[in-house]
Amino acid sequence: MTLITDVRLRRILDSRGNPTVEADVVTESGGFGRAAAPSGASTGEYEAVERPPGEAIAAAREHAVPRLVGEVYAGNQRDVDAALHAADGTDDFSEIGANSAVAISMAAAKAGADVLGAPLFQHLGGTFRGDDFPIPLGNVVGGGEHAADATDIQEFLAAPVGAPSVADAVFANAAVHDAVADLLAERGVPCGKGDEGAWAPSIDDSEAFEIVDEAVSLVEDEVGFNIGFGLDVAGAELYDSDSETYEYSDRSRDTDEQIAYIADLVDEYDLVYVEDPLDEDDYDAFADLTDEVGDRTLICGDDLFVTNTDRLVEGIDHGAANSILIKPNQIGTLTDAFDAIELATRNGYDSVVSHRSGETEDTTIAHLAVATDAPFIKTGTVGGERTAKLNELIRIADDAT
Ligand SMILES: O=C(O)[C@@H](CO)OP(=O)(O)O
Ligand SMILES: [Mg+2]
The missing domain is CATH 3.30.390.10 (Enolase-like, N-terminal domain)
Structure with a gap:
């Protein structure tokens, strides 16, 4: 058939x-x-x-x-x-x-x-799939390769870890996105959006931290559940292999300074998630950082692992992280993506299924995240190609209960 x-x-x-x-x-x-x-x-x-x-x-x-x-x-x-x-x-x-x-x-x-x-998540996950739903990580402020003249850190992500349902989490992320706009307006900062719909203001990273922290607290008070926040540093984009330093607009950091900087941020802002804090070739630096803060935050490899089981095995051997980003197009097939998730789960790594900055209305990743019981999905906050996935998650949860 x-x-x-x-x-x-x-x-x-x-x-x-x-x-x-x-x-x-x-x-x-x-x-x-x-x-x-x-x-x-x-x-x-x-x-x-x-x-x-x-x-x-x-x-x-x-x-x-x-x-x-x-x-x-x-x-x-x-x-x-x-x-x-x-x-x-x-x-x-x-x-x-x-x-x-x-x-x-x-x-x-x-x-x-x-x-x-059968719905796609059921076909992929089978009847013995668990009944958990992924928490959406919502990009609310961004720069890096996704917007010109904005933050150095690529993505500031709302992480509604205390949300009672997928729908609550999705709406909370949208509310944080909205609160960020209000706070930027209060400060007289004009801004447009980057490729993923996150605000892309011309501010430095420290101001972005202040604003996102405040926006998250405001929405937390409104909704009454815990919202954390996280980052995609996209460290490989900041790293200059000639000077062996991470190049920020206002200064450079060598690898030890970068590790210390990220570790400080984790503690100062209670970050629940840090993606690609270091260069994609530096398993050892990843391991040092994971050693330092891996008990209280997720250190996630995106460019580090590229959804590739060979690279994940190397990461596991090094103790390089405790989480992997899963992007089916990084590896080319759903089977390869499933294998990476399975290997990650067997080794205590959390999987975060992810969109790309260039997207379509396709909703496959929403089904993939549900099918594999991934604890997180990163798929933006607003914009049609992002809400396509978020709204599909809401529908899946609605159908499944
Ligand atoms: O770095 C990332 O995680 C992604 C998605 O947010 O960006 P891009 O698709 O540009 O690699
Ligand atoms: Mg990334």
Whole structure:
């Protein structure tokens, strides 16, 4: 019933106005799945390769489609993804493009779910899935590679860890986003938004800390549950490998100073989450920081691990972190993303399923987070391509209870 009978690929727009790959997968019994690849701006050096969409589509039509149509069942995700790897023949999807691969992989999962008449999270997670829901981390102020002339730290994230439900958490993050706008206006700071819909004011990081801290407290008082906050430092973007320093607008820090700076921030602001505090090649520095503060906050590897089990094994050996960011397009297939989550869970690492700065209306990551019992999902706060996932989470929770 789930035998794949057609795979169609096209270019569509992403949220930055760039082209990206969309895939449709059709099965013998009429099952249908559609999915689109997201795209990063602060990409990790070790990510699977995103090819220009036109090239990725042409290569996937030539190499992958013939291995799927009439050959593979959409209901068997591991077979679909093995066929994609075989069609590509490289270690990093540089032949068919990780963008074509991930779009086909996710579309096939949706087609498989469609045939079964099951929601995607149920198809992926199975009947023995737990009944926890991920806490959304909401980007409320940002800069780095996501906005010009804004903060050095890429993302200041609201983390409503005490929210009684997904819906409460989603609305709390939106309220923090709103409170930040009011506080910026009070200070007479004009600002627009960055790629993910976070405010991108021209202020330094220390002012951003003050404002986000205050916004979080205001909303906490309103909603009556605990809201923490966290960061995506995107350390690899700040790191200058020639001088071996982290370059901030107002100063540089060597690696020891960077570790001490982040550790101080964790204590000063009770940070619950710190992503990529250090360079993507520096497992040892990650390990030193995790040693220091890993008992009271999540140290999450994004560019460090790139959703790759080989890199995660190395991280586990080093004690480099206690959390991993999961981005299916960093590795190219849902099977690879699942394997990374499983390995992380077995080793006591929390998984944080994540969007990219360039997104579409695709909601697969909401289902992936629920299916795998991921404790967190990072998928923005406002903006249609972000609320697509957040609203899907609310619907999933509503349907599941
Ligand atoms: O660094 C990140 O975590 C992501 C998403 O927030 O950004 P990008 O997609 O640009 O890599
Ligand atoms: Mg990141």
